[in-house]
Amino acid sequence: MTFEPADPAVRDALDAAYHAKYDRYGPSPVGALTGDDVLRTTLRVIPVD
Structure with missing residues (x-):
């Protein structure tokens, strides 16, 4: 598996899922998992075939 920075466009959806x-x-x-400053530490996990 590899990792890359998350697309900033997913932030609102991620925040909503955590709140729900x-x-x-x-x-x-x-509060520790949502907000403006956490996106820089959010990673997208990409499976390796």
Whole structure:
């Protein structure tokens, strides 16, 4: 498997998915995984054939 930086266009969808799944635990877990600064550490995983 290889990794590459995530496309910035996916940020809103990723944030929404985290909010939908983890908002019930309060703002701390979701806040650590969403927002403007986390995209630079978000990677796309690409399988190798």
